[in-house]
Amino acid sequence: DFETKQNVLTAWERSRKREHISYGKRTNMTIKEQRESLPVFKMREELVKAVRENQFLVIVGETGSGKTTQITQYLDEEGFAANGVIGCTQPRRVAAISVAKRVSDEMGCRVGEEVGYTIRFEDVTSPKTRVKYMTDGMLQREALIDTVMQKYSVIMLDEAHERTVATDVLFALLKKAALQRPDLKVIITSATLDAEKFSAYFMDCPIMKIPGKTFPVEVLYSQAPQMDYIESALDTVMGIHINEGEGDILVFLTGQEEIDTCCEVLYEKVQALGESIQQLLILPVYSALPSEVQSKIFEPTPKGTRKVIFATNIAETSITIDGIYYVVDPGFSKINTYNPRIGMEQLLVSPISRAQADQRKGRAGRTGPGKCFRLYTEAAYRDEMAANTTPEIQRQNLSNTILMLKAMGINDLLSFEFMDPPPRASMLSALEDLYHLQAIDDTGNLTKVGKQMTLFPMEPGLSKSLLTAVENACAEDMATIISMLSVQSIFYRPRDKSQDADNKKIRFNHPFGDHLTLLNVFNRWKESGYSKQFCENNYLHERHLKRARDVKNQLSQILRKLGLSLATCYGDMDLIRKTLVAGFFKNAAKRDSSEGYKTISDQTSVAIHPSSSLFGKEHEYVIYNNLILTSREYMSQVTAIDPHWLIESAPHYYKTGDGGNSRKKAKIIPLHNQFSRDQNSWRLSSLRQSKEKA
Ligand code: ADP
Numbered sequence: 001d002f003e004t005k006q007n008v009l010t011a012w013e014r015s016r017k018r019e020h021i022s023y024g025k026r027t028n029m030t031i032k033e034q035r036e037s038l039p040v041f042k043m044r045e046e047l048v049k050a051v052r053e054n055q056f057l058v059i060v061g062e063t064g065s066g067k068t069t070q071i072t073q074y075l076d077e078e079g080f081a082a083n084g085v086i087g088c089t090q091p092r093r094v095a096a097i098s099v100a101k102r103v104s105d106e107m108g109c110r111v112g113e114e115v116g117y118t119i120r121f122e123d124v125t126s127p128k129t130r131v132k133y134m135t136d137g138m139l140q141r142e143a144l145i146d147t148v149m150q151k152y153s154v155i156m157l158d159e160a161h162e163r164t165v166a167t168d169v170l171f172a173l174l175k176k177a178a179l180q181r182p183d184l185k186v187i188i189t190s191a192t193l194d195a196e197k198f199s200a201y202f203m204d205c206p207i208m209k210i211p212g213k214t215f216p217v218e219v220l221y222s223q224a225p226q227m228d229y230i231e232s233a234l235d236t237v238m239g240i241h242i243n244e245g246e247g248d249i250l251v252f253l254t255g256q257e258e259i260d261t262c263c264e265v266l267y268e269k270v271q272a273l274g275e276s277i278q279q280l281l282i283l284p285v286y287s288a289l290p291s292e293v294q295s296k297i298f299e300p301t302p303k304g305t306r307k308v309i310f311a312t313n314i315a316e317t318s319i320t321i322d323g324i325y326y327v328v329d330p331g332f333s334k335i336n337t338y339n340p341r342i343g344m345e346q347l348l349v350s351p352i353s354r355a356q357a358d359q360r361k362g363r364a365g366r367t368g369p370g371k372c373f374r375l376y377t378e379a380a381y382r383d384e385m386a387a388n389t390t391p392e393i394q395r396q397n398l399s400n401t402i403l404m405l406k407a408m409g410i411n412d413l414l415s416f417e418f419m420d421p422p423p424r425a426s427m428l429s430a431l432e433d434l435y436h437l438q439a440i441d442d443t444g445n446l447t448k449v450g451k452q453m454t455l456f457p458m459e460p461g462l463s464k465s466l467l468t469a470v471e472n473a474c475a476e477d478m479a480t481i482i483s484m485l486s487v488q489s490i491f492y493r494p495r496d497k498s499q500d501a502d503n504k505k506i507r508f509n510h511p512f513g514d515h516l517t518l519l520n521v522f523n524r525w526k527e528s529g530y531s532k533q534f535c536e537n538n539y540l541h542e543r544h545l546k547r548a549r550d551v552k553n554q555l556s557q558i559l560r561k562l563g564l565s566l567a568t569c570y571g572d573m574d575l576i577r578k579t580l581v582a583g584f585f586k587n588a589a590k591r592d593s594s595e596g597y598k599t600i601s602d603q604t605s606v607a608i609h610p611s612s613s614l615f616g617k618e619h620e621y622v623i624y625n626n627l628i629l630t631s632r633e634y635m636s637q638v639t640a641i642d643p644h645w646l647i648e649s650a651p652h653y654y655k656t657g658d659g660g661n662s663r664k665k666a667k668i669i670p671l672h673n674q675f676s677r678d679q680n681s682w683r684l685s686s687l688r689q690s691k692e693k694a
């Protein structure tokens, strides 16, 4: 967790003080010189001309060539911002922030002035803003209010090769918008070679290639498949550090937890070797890292030291780190996959594609000839890896996306111009989810609740709970719970004080589960006057709590704008749980005689996650926020409920089975199988629905 990182970082700082610091050549360059040394600079005139002369343009260039930070500036310098903001989307939050900071440095302003960014629950722009970076999800949301993107003169869909759901939807929305607005410029940038496909989609528009200066990278494969890629990655890093020449190391791992463990273990290994080896700076990179820590990765490595960076696939293309000569690639990444069997999204560690592997390899050849250590065999690369990563839209839950499209008046989903259409089954199951949440009616049209749901930037289950809370006069409490759910875990557990941390955590536990526990923590923090000391005493991340407070303020603002009341029920635990059921009845599980729980909708075996406040408790019925698949399927954020609430909230989804007369023996069974058989015609009609709004 965070503590370990801080150790690593303090070590890093200490080492900086001790060493004689001589920075690399790059930083002695002025900003102007740096900008002019980027490959994209040589193409400046050509690029500007191409944007002037074409409505759509595809730009391809190696990561690090300057696409994201420079092209927006060129267009600004050429006066494009006179007719509207120059927007640039990023699939990742962190990239949007980090790039906006970099560009505002380069333009000599503060972030939020001429250059700003917008991510979910955070808008750092002003009326002065001419260059705006944002997540693709945020621009998609803007399309809800402004389908023709009136505010923008240019929109650059950056990192298009990532093919996130939001970028895919924006392809279609922007194509449509541009046809209505001849003055709108749309630029698609990509780090890989799928350019032809993008060009074909955007009316065969021109493709411009930025010549990159790359060096050869030698690839070394494992001789045999690795059992434990973490261990093998650490061994490889040590091997490089001891045996190879100068140059920093980049290791690709799948997530925060793994990265933290690796940093910690490697730190101890290096400490144990003491002065016998050259100094090694260890740095983590993933989305949840505070930005001031993240900016450290861009600082040049002091002479006589080596830097090793453990990163998620954020370092594949979104962020470029100079000075990397060695890449260690275990061949995995975590991807969000929709599991139609349980109707849930899951983050799964999966093998990467060959395209990703090559992208990772390329990171080693930016500064000089490099080496890439693939911790898998050549045969696995050749025969087992898929050539390309499947676009997210073909493997994710689409209920949120479909809800938004419907709110934009796009009802005819079958003829919506997706670059790669999602499978029909996943569209149907999304529609079914929305119908069950009463966001669409039985003709497939958005209901009043459905319309309101689209105004909240969160998954439909949560917005449904929040709107139900308005009716139940507990919106204030629910807004707190939802904002606590939308931030990183607030509890931390330092290794040397784990017992104390556990004891403190238990004191917050609510006997009915995690949602009420979260409410409890937030309210106690509030009562303490949002005190820092309170957080420290109780092993709570103050930063995450503050973010939750910001999110809550945003939700409150939206509610106020809608004229909805923010009443509190002062923690009435039954009312709050009942209200949660309104959004999450689908995620209900019943205790199973043998062990653990079984989901009611399809009898999947699940267990309460050990981090839950209900772990080891024996409630008959629970609901959960999501499932985490590790060694088994775990429910996370779990709350005990009364089964009758399921039928009260969702009589269209559950019914009482045999033996349901006496309260004690209630048996709840799902209606949904029957639903799918009977309602096929409904399902198709709501897909086809062609009553498009003007
Ligand atoms: P691309 O979008 O083509 O991958 P970028 O425009 O992101 O390239 O990056 C251009 C250069 O700017 C890279 O050499 C990168 O190292 C540098 N750079 C980008 N962001 C930062 C930052 N936050 N701090 C320091 N250097 C940065």
Ligand code: MG
Pocket (backbone or CB within 6 Å): 064, 067, 068, 069, 158, 317, 318
């Ligand atoms: Mg970029």
